Amino acid sequence: MSTDVDWLLAGMGRVWAPVATPLGLALALAVTGHALLRKRDVAACIGWIGLAWLAPTWGALIYFMFGINRVERRARRLTRARRDRKRTAHLPVYEIADHLAPLERAVREITNRLAEGETAVTVFRNGDEAYPAMLAAIDGARASVGLSTYIMRDDAVGRRFVEALAAARVRGVEVRVLIDGIGSGYFPAIVRRLRRAGVPVDLFMHSALPWRMPFLNLRNHKKLLVLDGTVGFAGGVNISAANVLADDPPAPVSDTHFRFEGPLVAQLTDDFARDWSFTTDEDLHGEAWFPELRGKGSAAARVITSGPDQDFEKIQFVLLEAIACAQSSIKLMTPYFLPSEEIVTSLALAAVRGVKVDVIVPSRSDHRFVDLAMRAHIAPLLERGVRFWSGPPPFNHSKLFVVDREWCLVGSANWDTRSLRLNFELNVEVHSTELAAELGAIMKARQQTRLRLRNLTARTLPVRLRDAGIRLLLPYI
Secondary structure, three states, X not given: OHHHHHHHHHHHHHHHHHHHHHHHHHHXXXXXXXXXXXXXXXXXXXXXXXXHHHOHHHHHHHHHHHHOOHHHHHHHHHHHHOOOOOOOOOOOEOOOOOOOHHHHHHHHHHHOOOOEEEEEEEEEEHHHXXXXXXXXXXXXXXXXXXXXXXXXXXXXXXXXXXXXXXHHHHOOOEEEEEEEOOOOOOOOHHXXXXXXXXXXXXXXXXXXXXXXXXXXXXXXXXXXXXXXXXXXXXEOOOEOHHHOHHHOOOOOEEOEEEEEEOOHHHHHHHHHHHHHHHHHOOOOOOOOOOOOOOOOOOEEXXXXXXXXXXXXXXXXXXXXXXXXXXXXXXXXXXXXXXXXXXXXXXXXXXXXOOOEEEEEEEOOOOOHHHHHHHHXXXXXXXXXXXXXXXXXXXXXXXXXXXXXOOEEEEEOOOEEHHHXXXXXXEEEEEEOHHHHHHXXXXXXXXXXXXXXXXXXXXXXXXXXXXXXXXXXXXXXX
């Protein structure tokens, strides 16, 4: 029997060999041509081409699974198809009259959005402050509620949101909930709970089909709640009991969230509508979602989105432009600091020209590999005078950025490659000295321990090699 099997396998090999060689050559050539035309990053292009020629069949299959950006094509079709959102006509275009005017013009061109004046901003610390305000806003909604979140746990907090959303649905409010297809688990229990309560909910790019596997890396990391088209919440807070510090959870997460009122909310709602349409093909429109808006505050604000679609790297471009325009100070706080070499160089040059640059990270994040990789990533910044600080527990998940005590950027994007290149993210740019002062105080309170260059050089050689090796995984951790 064994002899018959060996003979059969040998025969199959003789038949397949003449086919495999030209097929592998054709596949390698196809991958090479596609990568040359589509991949802007030289290192990524070289890597994919090398893989295709080293392992033509398997390399081409992996490229088909993970290397082709199908999201961009679909997003462009949906953007062309969805109806235009009209801007409230009576509101003036906000202009910046100082040294940050070039930054305002650049962000306008990058985002194709206007900075909306007369916007009110309120800051919330942790779920302790954010959740009651969000739930009260859902309870007060009369026309529409749109919720998009990366994580929504089926715990006490998640169930309170389900109850509020279901009650809004019962009283006739248009409710839509969008949860990332990976962030809450592959088959999240909270989705089943929402559906049993009659709440329209969908998972963002979720499929077990093999040809959808490239979407595993492309996640919707936004935390966005819009109500009646007049009130919006955005920032870093997911929906989880871990964010309620007063309850002393086993793995507490500190964070910062924001409430917006005024003309900016149209941009927030438009982004939710775009993601909902991307996922479900349903177009949200009309007065329930896009009413006429009036001024509510004194700040100017603008939504900045980024993702592997038509918004590719827009948040990173804004970060680079803001760093380049800084004249006196840059203060940033992030749970994970693994940005691109372009951002590292830009921050180093800012420090060289005399800008005071402070970076605040947690003493320990919730991803050990990120902490280790960061230590192999920041030496050039320390050498140029950038000051690194670590904050005390609990783990702080806030993403805050202030330039020259006037220009602020808040939202969902971390300072790492995953957020700035792979994820769908939403940040809000705010011109406000008041908000800048409030965020500056939050960050200053976290500046507990300064990390110096000698701390890095004191590591043993095996530890430095380990950290440097983990850093090679920078696009995926």
